[in-house]
Amino acid sequence: MAFAENLLAVLPEVVILTSAALILIVDLFIDDERRHITYWLTQLALLIAACVTLKTTQLDIVKAFHNMVVDDMLADLLRMTSFVAVSLMLFYSRSYLLARGLFRGETFVLTLFVLLGIQVIISGNSFLTLYLGVELMSLSLYALVALEKERSGPAEASMKYFVLGALASGVLLYGMSMVYGATGTLDIDLVARAIVAKQGNSLLLTFGLVFVVSGVAFKLGVVPYHMWIPDVYDGAPTAITLLIGTAPEFAGFALTLRLLSGALQGLAIDWQGMLIILSLLSMVLGNVVAIAQSSIKRMLAYSTIAHMGFMLMGFLAADLNGYSAAMFYTVTYVLTSLVSFGMIMVLSRIGFEADRLDDFKGLNQRSPWWAFIMLLVMFSLAGIPPTVGFYAKFTVIEAAINAGFLWLAVVAVVTSLIGAFYYLRIVRLMYFEDPVDRSPLETRADARTLLSANGLLLLLLGILPQPLMGICVIALTQSNFL
Amino acid sequence: MAPYLSLAVWVPIVAGLVALAIGRDREPAPVRWVALVGAVAGFLVTIPLYTHFDATTSAMQFVELAEWIPRFGIHYHLGVDGISVLFILLNSFITVLVVWAGWEVITTRVAQYMGAFLIQSGLINGVFCALDGILFYFFFEAMLIPMYLIIGVWGGPNRMYAAIKFFLYTLVGSLLTLVALIYLYSVSDSFEILDWYQVPLALKTQVLLFVAFFLAFAVKVPMWPVHTWLPDAHVEAPTGGSVVLAAITLKVGAYGFVRFVLPILPDASRYLAGFVITLSLIAVIYIGFVALVQDDMKKLIAYSSISHMGFVTLGFFLFSQLGVEGGLAQMISHGFVSAALFLCVGVMYDRLHSRLISDYGGVVNTMPKFAAFMMLFAMANSGLPATSGFVGEFLVVLASIKVNFWLGFLAATIMILGAAYTLWMYKRVIFGAVANSGVASMPDLNRREFWLLALVALAILAMGVWPKPFIDVMHVSVADLLAHVAKTKL
Numbered sequence: 001m002a003f004a005e006n007l008l009a010v011l012p013e014v015v016i017l018t019s020a021a022l023i024l025i026v027d028l029f030i031d032d033e034r035r036h037i038t039y040w041l042t043q044l045a046l047l048i049a050a051c052v053t054l055k056t057t058q059l060d061i062v063k064a065f066h067n068m069v070v071d072d073m074l075a076d077l078l079r080m081t082s083f084v085a086v087s088l089m090l091f092y093s094r095s096y097l098l099a100r101g102l103f104r105g106e107t108f109v110l111t112l113f114v115l116l117g118i119q120v121i122i123s124g125n126s127f128l129t130l131y132l133g134v135e136l137m138s139l140s141l142y143a144l145v146a147l148e149k150e151r152s153g154p155a156e157a158s159m160k161y162f163v164l165g166a167l168a169s170g171v172l173l174y175g176m177s178m179v180y181g182a183t184g185t186l187d188i189d190l191v192a193r194a195i196v197a198k199q200g201n202s203l204l205l206t207f208g209l210v211f212v213v214s215g216v217a218f219k220l221g222v223v224p225y226h227m228w229i230p231d232v233y234d235g236a237p238t239a240i241t242l243l244i245g246t247a248p249e250f251a252g253f254a255l256t257l258r259l260l261s262g263a264l265q266g267l268a269i270d271w272q273g274m275l276i277i278l279s280l281l282s283m284v285l286g287n288v289v290a291i292a293q294s295s296i297k298r299m300l301a302y303s304t305i306a307h308m309g310f311m312l313m314g315f316l317a318a319d320l321n322g323y324s325a326a327m328f329y330t331v332t333y334v335l336t337s338l339v340s341f342g343m344i345m346v347l348s349r350i351g352f353e354a355d356r357l358d359d360f361k362g363l364n365q366r367s368p369w370w371a372f373i374m375l376l377v378m379f380s381l382a383g384i385p386p387t388v389g390f391y392a393k394f395t396v397i398e399a400a401i402n403a404g405f406l407w408l409a410v411v412a413v414v415t416s417l418i419g420a421f422y423y424l425r426i427v428r429l430m431y432f433e434d435p436v437d438r439s440p441l442e443t444r445a446d447a448r449t450l451l452s453a454n455g456l457l458l459l460l461l462g463i464l465p466q467p468l469m470g471i472c473v474i475a476l477t478q479s480n481f482l
Numbered sequence: 483m484a485p486y487l488s489l490a491v492w493v494p495i496v497a498g499l500v501a502l503a504i505g506r507d508r509e510p511a512p513v514r515w516v517a518l519v520g521a522v523a524g525f526l527v528t529i530p531l532y533t534h535f536d537a538t539t540s541a542m543q544f545v546e547l548a549e550w551i552p553r554f555g556i557h558y559h560l561g562v563d564g565i566s567v568l569f570i571l572l573n574s575f576i577t578v579l580v581v582w583a584g585w586e587v588i589t590t591r592v593a594q595y596m597g598a599f600l601i602q603s604g605l606i607n608g609v610f611c612a613l614d615g616i617l618f619y620f621f622f623e624a625m626l627i628p629m630y631l632i633i634g635v636w637g638g639p640n641r642m643y644a645a646i647k648f649f650l651y652t653l654v655g656s657l658l659t660l661v662a663l664i665y666l667y668s669v670s671d672s673f674e675i676l677d678w679y680q681v682p683l684a685l686k687t688q689v690l691l692f693v694a695f696f697l698a699f700a701v702k703v704p705m706w707p708v709h710t711w712l713p714d715a716h717v718e719a720p721t722g723g724s725v726v727l728a729a730i731t732l733k734v735g736a737y738g739f740v741r742f743v744l745p746i747l748p749d750a751s752r753y754l755a756g757f758v759i760t761l762s763l764i765a766v767i768y769i770g771f772v773a774l775v776q777d778d779m780k781k782l783i784a785y786s787s788i789s790h791m792g793f794v795t796l797g798f799f800l801f802s803q804l805g806v807e808g809g810l811a812q813m814i815s816h817g818f819v820s821a822a823l824f825l826c827v828g829v830m831y832d833r834l835h836s837r838l839i840s841d842y843g844g845v846v847n848t849m850p851k852f853a854a855f856m857m858l859f860a861m862a863n864s865g866l867p868a869t870s871g872f873v874g875e876f877l878v879v880l881a882s883i884k885v886n887f888w889l890g891f892l893a894a895t896i897m898i899l900g901a902a903y904t905l906w907m908y909k910r911v912i913f914g915a916v917a918n919s920g921v922a923s924m925p926d927l928n929r930r931e932f933w934l935l936a937l938v939a940l941a942i943l944a945m946g947v948w949p950k951p952f953i954d955v956m957h958v959s960v961a962d963l964l965a966h967v968a969k970t971k972l
Contacts, residue, residue: 025743067910141651229836239537314825341955352548364591364594364635368594380636384623384626384627384653385619385620385621385623386624390550390620390623393771394616394660394664397660397661397664397666398554398667401661401664401665401668402668406665407660409661409664410658410661413657413658413661414657415662416657417650417654417657420649420650420653421650424630424646424649424650427630427631427634428634428642429645431634431635432634432641432642432645433630465551466550466551466552466553469553469554470552470553471552473553
């Protein structure tokens with residue numbers, strides 16, 4: 001395969017890398033008043049990358065660079081969703097970043113590197129590529145969390161994130177090395193073939209699997225590898241929390257899919273059992289502990305843990321039905337997260353973080369529109385129709401029942417009931433109580449429009465979920481995840 | 483043929499959205515008119531459902547079928563039979579009343595109030611005509627949201643507790659239903675409710691599914707002992723909320739029994755009939771006594787509702803034509819009567835801002851027209867012949883006696899208890915000397931209130947004097963339902 005053809009498979013990655021390098025240089029030559037130039041350049045880079053992805057999308061699976069990367073429908077779709085998520089994150093957080101002195105070139109460049117890491121994971125077809133992607137994404141995120149120097153919270157959160165993240169990366173790498181030891185290859189296709197052919201020491205394989213699953217579970221933030229989530233979500237500036245809670249979820253999904261389904265499908269029986277435990281613990285602990293939180297960011301952090309548990313429930317079905325359910329879940333969860341953290345930034349002002357639950361008191365009286373959008377978010381997280389969260393819950397429960405895990409489905413609905421309690425509390429605060437703070441809410445026109453559209457999308461997809469569900473199935477089928 | 487069912491669902495919802503969109507807190511008048519026009523239009527489009535209804539067939543009518551989510555074979559499938567058609571009319575009728583009842587009473591956030599009621603009305607119509615399991619569940623759950631807001635925003639002092647309790651109770655019940663629906667899909671490969679009528683199921687499976695469905699519908703009805711959310715919700719909700727809760731929302735639970743439980747799980751239904759009948763009788767008798775000792779009028783009517791709805795489930799699980807028809811008639815009658823009584827309490831509450839019986843007395847002296855109306859409604863609640871309340875109760879008692887004399891005897895106590903608590907409350911509130919200066923200053927009904935109550939009174943009398951048009955519609959569909967119940971699926 002010619003070098004040019006190889007390059008074609010990773011063109012979106014090339015675009016992002018080049019623009020990140022360019023923006024880094026451009027940023028050196030402009031002063032603070034004209035920082036919006038680099039901001040818009042970043043948005044432009046995302047737009048170009050999205051166009052390139054659209055242009056190069058094709059139905060076949062292309063393996064490039066000696067099978068190190070793969071360019072399939074799944075990769076294209078997840079790239080697109082990541083671009084949208086990062087672009088929206090930048091739109092929503094512009095005022096917030098500006099007010100906290102974070103509207104800087106470093107923020108944009110690091111964000112692009114996070115994105116690049118995500119893309120590498122999404123299109124990784126070798127253990128090595130996947131690991132590189134994970135490291136690139138994580139290291140950039142550690143730096144982003146610590147970027148705000150005025151408060152001590154972010155530095156502390158970054159430290160915790162770094163120490164635990166490095167540990168998890170080590171665990172993941174250790175697991176990969178054992179699988180390598182058992183199968184003699186890092187190539188996902190060859191690993192899969194070796195396992196199906198029963199080559200290699202099965203004890204070593206299983207041992208490696210445990211470490212791989214643990215590493216993945218850490219990146220997803222499921223119990224018992226969840227401890228970093230609440231601290232990092234709470235400590236990081238909300239704009240960065242928004243970033244952590246959205247696009248990297250696609251990477252987490254892709255990582256899980258490429259490793260467990262792509263390489264280790266032959267060991268499905270083994271990892272299904274592990275995922276059941278992870279999923280069960282996450283749903284129970286996430287939902288129960290979220291009740292006790294008084295900070296909305298911590299509450300959403302525990303809610304994320306619970307939702308990742310739900311996502312894994314689709315995954316552990318270990319068939320197309322389950323994977324597409326998990327993918328649908330991930331996409332809708334990210335769409336919902338974008339709005340929930342975006343709303344916190346709408347309520348925040350200079351020197352004031354709207355991160356207490358009480359900051360949402362009486363929102364309906366201050367702004368009926370934002371209260372309505374937040375209402376949609378909360379009901380979507382609780383999984384109540386007519387919002388898209390209902391179908392997310394529906395698809396994973398269907399996948400679990402279809403795969404014979406009826407009891408798990410029953411536990412899941414019971415925990416989602418516990419979840420409904422704290423989501424409803426936010427609705428109560430917004431609608432039933434009087435506001436403490438009556439200052440008007442000011443948002444930029446572009447953020448306002450996009451955030452509203454994003455919120456209404458939760459309703460629209462809740463009424464017509466078929467297109468998104470269909471795309472998930474097609475992308476997975478075309479990418480050979482059967 | 484026009485898509486009447488879609489219109490019945492979407493006209494109120496669109497009207498509600500328009501009301502929300504044009505709503506300005508300082509100028510509520512346009513919103514009120516939009517809401518009223520929307521509610522009336524919503525009622526008018528349901529009239530053809532009755533006039534064009536073919537009562538000679540048990541097949542679904544006015545069917546609309548379109549693909550909705552092909553990924554799971556879920557359809558937008560609407561249709562009504564003799565069992566469901568009347569509830570759509572009832573709901574649309576009650577919506578008009580509710581919008582009108584809130585006319586001058588609601589002064590804060592009028593647009594949101596009217597919007598919530600109209601949207602809820604459309605969703606409830608959807609529940610009654612959905613023929614796809616997921617479509618049903620979609621409407622069934624979505625209708626919780628407006629009611630949660632209605633209780634929480636415009637309710638009484640303890641509204642937050644009541645709203646959360648209402649929501650969580652209902653959700654507890656309905657979550658397992660989702661699992662049950664998906665399970666039925668996994669064995670039948672279809673979400674069509676009518677396909678499920680044919681699926682063979684082992685008794686053990688049926689019993690488990692029965693539990694899953696029963697929880698949802700029993701909470702909604704509500705049956706003893708999962709009824710405790712209802713008195714709280716009723717007491718705290720604004721008048722309109724109480725009216726819709728009692729008149730319509732409770733019917734959704736009972737409707738679920740005849741649409742899902744009886745025909746899909748006939749063996750489990752027969753197996754567990756004794757259990758349901760026992761719970762129903764406890765509701766009728768025990769809750770009847772509880773109603774007797776209430777000092778809050780709304781609470782009293784709430785308990786009376788539980789007691790009357792116990793009669794409905796009793797009728798259903800006797801598996802006879804009389805029993806099921808009696809239950810359905812009772813549902814419709816209770817829709818009118820409970821709505822009327824809550825409107826009456828609302829009228830008094832607007833004047834004196836109290837719901838306690840002890841704060842009233844001698845109201846007849848200052849509000850004679852009102853007292854006359856309330857007399858009729860109280861009689862209807864006690865099941866007096868020539869009112870709608872008599873029809874259902876008579877049929878169910880008759881059906882019970884056919885099964886077992888003592889069962890009929892116990893069931894008939896509702897006539898005595900119902901009369902006791904309703905009339906005793908009526909006596910304490912309306913008769914006697916004027917109790918205090920507050921009562922003395924109460925003006926009689928204004929024009930709006932008069933016509934509002936007259937409208938319901940008319941419906942109650944019409945159904946009481948000439949129930950044939952109501953019962954005839956159900957006849958064939960109920961016979962078909964009982965044929966399903968009689969056929970074993972093992």
